Amino acid sequence: MKKVLLACLLFSVTGLAQVGIGTTTPTATLDVNGAMRIRTTDWNNRETSAKDSILVSDRYGNIQRISSKMVLESRLKTFVKGGFSSSSDQSLTVSSGTVKVPFNYEDFDENDEFNTSTNTFTAKNDGIYAINTQIKSNSSSVCTNFGLSIVKNETVIARCGFSNIGVTIALVTVNVTPPVRAVQTLVKLSAGDTITFNIYTDLINVGLLSNKSDSFFTIQQVR
Numbered sequence: 001m002k003k004v005l006l007a008c009l010l011f012s013v014t015g016l017a018q019v020g021i022g023t024t025t026p027t028a029t030l031d032v033n034g035a036m037r038i039r040t041t042d043w044n045n046r047e048t049s050a051k052d053s054i055l056v057s058d059r060y061g062n063i064q065r066i067s068s069k070m071v072l073e074s075r076l077k078t079f080v081k082g083g084f085s086s087s088s089d090q091s092l093t094v095s096s097g098t099v100k101v102p103f104n105y106e107d108f109d110e111n112d113e114f115n116t117s118t119n120t121f122t123a124k125n126d127g128i129y130a131i132n133t134q135i136k137s138n139s140s141s142v143c144t145n146f147g148l149s150i151v152k153n154e155t156v157i158a159r160c161g162f163s164n165i166g167v168t169i170a171l172v173t174v175n176v177t178p179p180v181r182a183v184q185t186l187v188k189l190s191a192g193d194t195i196t197f198n199i200y201t202d203l204i205n206v207g208l209l210s211n212k213s214d215s216f217f218t219i220q221q222v223r
Contacts (some may be wrong), residue, residue, distance in 0.1 A: 036063045078129065078221035080114050080121065081107040084210040089138055092199065092206045099206065101135060101148070101197040103217055114219075121195040121219055128223040129189050131158075133197050134182040136214035138207040146201045148181035153194055158185035161200060180214075186222070195219065 020026030022033035039061045053065050084090060085105035092099045104116045114121045123129070135148055147161015160183045189195075197217060199206055208215050 037061045038063055076111050077127075078113055078123070078125070078219055079108065079110040080219040081216065082109070082114060082116070083107070083212040083216040084208075085116075086210055088210060090208040090210055090215075092208065094199070094201055094203055094206055097202070098198045098200045101133075101199055101208075101215075101217075103197065105212075107212070119196060123189040123191055123193045123195075125221070126190050127188075127221045129187050129195075130184070130220045130222050131187060131195060131218070132182075132184045133217035134180060134215060135199065136209045136211075137179045137181075138209060146181065146203070146206075147199070148183050149198045149200060150183050150185055150187075151196045151198050152187060152189070156198070157187055158183050159200070 018026040018029055018031065020031045020033070023031055037060070038057060041057055053067050054071065055063055056066050056071075057063055082103050083105050084103065090102065092102070100119055102119050104119060106114055106116060111124055113124055131150055133148065133150060137146065145161060147159055149156045149159035149161075151157065160181050187195075
């Protein structure tokens with residue numbers, strides 16, 4: 001008889017071990033069918049506690065789940081620097097007066113936003129970005145209008161270019177155009193906006209020095 005009473009008591013405790021709020025059929029120790037609000041929480045500094053997702057609390061105490069990756073990316077700002085992967089000079093064929101600068105190398109890309117295959121930067125976060133780029137042509141290229149531009153979503157937002165300057169020495173005219181073009185700007189980007197770099201010129205072919213100290217770009221999120 002005592003064994004039967006003990007078994008019944010244990011069964012009752014087990015049955016009551018699951019509490020449901022908003023549900024009559026709880027499937028866990030505490031089963032809340034609805035939103036949850038916690039007014040105070042303890043801090044946890046153990047990095048291993050965050051796996052596939054973590055719980056976050058907004059300023060009103062509402063508890064929600066978010067992926068760990070999203071949390072990290074929301075705090076990781078853009079820092080990119082790149083140039084050319086090859087040590088050989090770049091020979092580019094110009095069509096319709098413009099050609100994309102085929103930057104295909106990254107010194108670093110902290111938020112994985114620059115695609116070296118398409119030579120395109122795609123912003124992951126809204127913000128203000130500082131963009132800087134420079135190219136240096138070889139001596140055979142700079143003989144007519146030659147410029148460099150920063151392009152946002154297929155629209156030019158900053159550029160630097162000018163025609164050749166002729167200097168006559170001993171009845172001989174010599175073109176003396178500086179070989180370097182450099183552009184810097186601040187731009188407001190939304191997530192998904194793209195940045196590319198274009199050369200515009202009257203030339204049919206353009207030759208660029210590939211040394212990373214001569215031709216490069218940097219993109220930094222400043223806010």
